Amino acid sequence: MNAITPIIMPKWGLEMSEGTISNWHVAEGQTLTRGMEIVDIETAKIVNTLESDLEGTVRRLVAPVGQTLPVGALIAIVADAGVPDAEIDRFIRGDAPAAEPAEAPAPNPAPAPAMTDAGTGPAPASVSDPDLEHRNETASATPMARRIANRNGVDLSLVTGTGRNGRISQEDVEAFIAARPAAAAPMASPAASPAASPVAGGPDIAAGNRAVHATSHAIRLANRLGIDLTRLAGTGRNGRVNVQDVERVAGESGLTVTPGPAATPPAGPAARKLAADLGVSLSGVTPTGPKGHATKEDVRNAAAPAPVPDPTVTGGDLVPHSAMRRTIATALTAAKRDVPHFYLTADILMDDLLTLRAQLNAMAGQKISVNDFIVRASALALSDVPDVNVQYTDAGMRRFTQANIAIAVAIEGGLVTPVLHDAGGRPLRAIAAEAASLAARARDRRLTASDLSGGTFAISNLGMFGIRDFQAIIAPPQAAILAVGATRRDAQEGPDGGVRFRSVLSVTLSCDHRAIDGAVGARFLAALRQHLEQPLGLLS
Template sequence: MASIVRMPEIAANAESATLLSWEVEGGATVHAGDTLALIETDKATVDLVAEHDGTLSHILAPAGQEVAVGAAVAVLLENGESEEKAQTLLASLSAENVSIAAETPSRAEASCAQPAESLTHRQFASPLARRLAAERGIDLRGVQGSGPNGRVVKRDLPQAASQPAATAAENISAGSSVRTGANEHAAAVRDAIIRVPHSKMRKTIARRLSESKATVPHFYLDAECRAGALLTLREQINGSIDGKISINDLIVKAVACALRDLPEMNVTWAEEDMLHYRDVDVSVAVSTDKGLYTPVLRQVEKMSLTEISHTMNTLAQRARDDQLSPNEYQGGAFSISNLGMFGVSRFSAIINPPQSAILAVGAVQRVPIVVDDQLAIESVVKCTLSVDHRAIDGALAAQWLSRYTRYIEQPWAMLV
């Protein structure tokens, strides 16, 4: 039967999402599973799909609009149903304080189409292909898609990279529909200042981190870990396997082992109780051109180093491709932020609520230290643990950091 297509709750507790673009026009015939529109949350871009075969008779929310979760965005008729069914549904929406003019499909299409562009000229493309095309200046309207129903996918872009990009004037006059990404919105230049509107993700990051610093009582503990044995173990492992284990993989393993040993650290604060987690799920910060993602590795205490490496590489690539699903970046009580690859020696990180702690890891550096009353040069990695004092006391955090340091300095202990 005819149904109202509503904005789904893609991420837990999300109140709204941005309807980036419509992938079909009003009055078009669709099949179950077809992508109707692209939706952007603070962390991902996902497809809004048709739940059954039918006709998209009315589009109720224009592209580019932020829509509340549960709000009506379209009407989908089943095959063979009349326009009267759609009008009945539209009338029922008045009870939800939604003011929608009863329009024919062609009028609905005209009122809800993206600015200056007829949807009949849209080239269907995957979210990843749209982002890559925007980055490379490729006009998707001239790309022949090899995906289902001629949809442009990532593999279609390399051969199109040599095509000349449309000029700004052409894009304005033609109403280019290429999705430029949340942090690449149109910028207005006034005098010597370029104003770039905040993306939904950037707004969310700013809000959550501001709330964290304002409401979570942070305290910080520092440690300098001798990393010579860790580097030796890594070299030995990489000399005996096909893949490569990174320093970060070993750090993830050390964190997981320390959390396994001290489960009192594997908790989060709630207003009425403390949440204790049976599994050790660790978030790892991944920087992308869109913002910071924190994909979660599940049950890390049970994973081998090669499993950690493979899972981390997969999640990091999915984050860079803007393909993470909510269950891949939500959860866990602990995060790792490693800036060592940028040469940073030491820094403090902000806790990612509702988690209780985050470990900031600097670069492995050769420095002078005193060993057995003798001056020596050794490889050292500096780490700073940020802790939520509501959930974890100082003595417990110090025990955990000592245990973590032992695993870094005696890494063979992680493997037995």
Template sequence: MATTICMPEVLTGVTEAAIATWLVAIGQQVEVGTPLAEIETDKAVVEYASETAGTVLELLVAEGVGVAIGDAIVVVGAAGEEVRESGETPDAALAPVTGDEPASPQAGDEPPVPDAAPTRTAPAPVPTTDAAAPAPVPTTDAAAPAAVPPVRRFVSPLVRRLARERGIDLASITGTGPNGRIVRRDIDGVDAATSAAAYSATDALPAAQAEASGPVGRSEEYNEIPLTGMRRAIARRLTESKTTVPHFYLVADCRVDRLIELRREVNEASSVRISVNDFVLKAVAGALRAVPDANVTWGESAIRRHRDVDIAVAVAIDGGLVTPVVRGADRLSLSEISTVVVDLAERARAGRLKQHELEGGSFAVSNLGMYGTKEFSAIINPPQAGILAVGAARKTAVVDADGGLAVGTVMTVTLSADHRVLDGAVAAEWLAAFTRGIEHPLSLLI
């Protein structure tokens, strides 16, 4: 019996996705685990594997067409199995639907027969004057111009989001993808002038409307930026976190003079460039290994203590941010951490992260030090237990071990902890372990 496979919820909170690329063809034999398609969302391109064995009988969605989560996308069954009662071909199923085409009459339905003499409702009586009122002129539908059916443009969710953010009018873009689909390379070459012209046409307030509104107390001119799917997801998730997760915060100042000097020496000897953030990730992983009670996540019926140390890293992208996960960070060297983070960040900005790379992790790191931010507090990404906000390393007055004043390099970090899973003493123990690692960086290399 044929099995209809529906669009999966590849990422939490995503309500719509598109088939970026079909990896199978009609008539192809697939097994459980065979990649069926690359599914594109606002955040990433996810490879989806089949959960059913059989032969691909139908591809119900064309590449680049967005569909809702739960809608049918492919039919898998026995070779030669009939899946339609009508003679519709697979190509018809892949054709875009404009939504303005009249529905085909069903077999046995009789077409409506117009009345031989249509009747008109008499108009309500109108008070008359001595002057004769002109008779109303009847109008007919024949004079109305025929509606022009809209042209369906194949646009992936990622391209649609980038076009909105850049103010690009997709009607003027010619797609070079399959079936004329507009892909990212088609909009990357559009200049800022085109974007500005597109936005000015939609954001400018008409003069007549401004005059009709009358004088106001003060002028409030602004441009409305349409909400993207990613921005809606960020708003929903972080609002949920701040309203349902009991945050508490711990702050520490870390002396990083030794770390900066060690980083300089390592970069002189290594072909892989090591950043301060790589040391931070290594110290976070070491602290989670030293304090296993902090390597936990919240569950509805139990607290999960994880054996592996997986850390999410906040990466800023166009229109928002994503948090890909570095797996087994405690087992990776500094150069390996650097390589993994650079790869994840590059693919995050290109929208090419996979589903498993965005899921999991018990802890997260958000670093705004490169922007000169002294310190800040980050919002936890449930069900993770905490997130470390890292500020900029700066020169400041410090007190040496002998009690004298000196100039030192200090980095302020703020731990946001979930009080459902972390008590104050456990969070303080973890932060102390992290600080030791940062201030004695040679221990991170052992």
């Protein structure tokens, strides 16, 4: 094991972008063994436990319980007992790579430092370490990141990846190189070489700086401080000069950097989309993510209006939103705003089904609920009317041959929708057993990412609460959801003209009008009614 090993926020499932620390199972100073439970992490819909795949001593718990962090963020440090606390502090701040960095070669005496293939800044003299290259081949990294690391003598096991599933990107390696001590990446000092000093006055500096490959904020700051960017080696992508380069030179020259205009922080696709959805400018967001990136939580904080005291309201406790509640609020707001809903309601006679259910439950075996019959009937109706078993995408309509039914389950703090896969290919008792298992695991927060993915149609049943009928909100990318009410007794005219009471169930189908037309939704409800009013067919 390396002297310092970071533990980062894992990525469980393609849709996970952040997680909340729910509970630490280890304490600082505790010795880790492989397979030991480290921390419970709450995502949008589940709580999973991260287990150790290494051995060592827990030296620092970086993230407190309750903190929400993006995927790839540092949450804890494991290190050898001999590593000083100051070295760990520098590693957490990003001032130094680790307690055991790769050996740096002798400085290049040339006045202008060499550049890497990607133009990431100063590179050491020729680095050729077969052992290092072999170790780097086993790291999860992009080909460009591995190439830059090999040419700069960087051990990728010391680099924290911020890509998908913790993969190391080119930017991760560039940031690691930029953070190395001066001995590992030498650069001419203005004090040591006055003739090449980038700090100089003169009216031509602004004109010269405009021609330099630099960010606009770096150019404005350099012009204000009188720094000649043509003499400055950039450490950004492809050798681009950034604000940090200018601030470093200003600090070495004794210049005072006064605050300038706020720069727009970098942000991932999820944070940018959320900012667009909420109408938030990223320039007004305070980033807290790795490498100064703005996270979704940062965007939400920027979008939240400042609290206005209401003198008419007193008392009451403010309970912070859980990760699940925030996700539900964001997803359903976007769904109701972006998806054109329409609703179709139908009444279904349930007398024969209730009689059959009572007979089946009198036998030995798994008890069957009314909802189990509805799941089975919905799957068969989707087979009869496949135009409802679809998802709308910008590229085209995605059609499914298998009915994967998502079942809404209420749990403490919100609801989840575990998926019963291939409901059309399962017998009724198997559906009942699987549905009961999914509901129990949901309430115990033991669902996995696979349990929550792949749904093509959804069912929400509030009949057990006495709700007659309601309209459910579609959960994209699904194109429809069936809202099920309570069975009631209605007086209806019989074939002989007399009046008798019948058991009636009202169901409402919410449809995405981009994918499903009214006539298609009506055919689905007709097929559903036929299967439920002739329940013997559900046993085949």
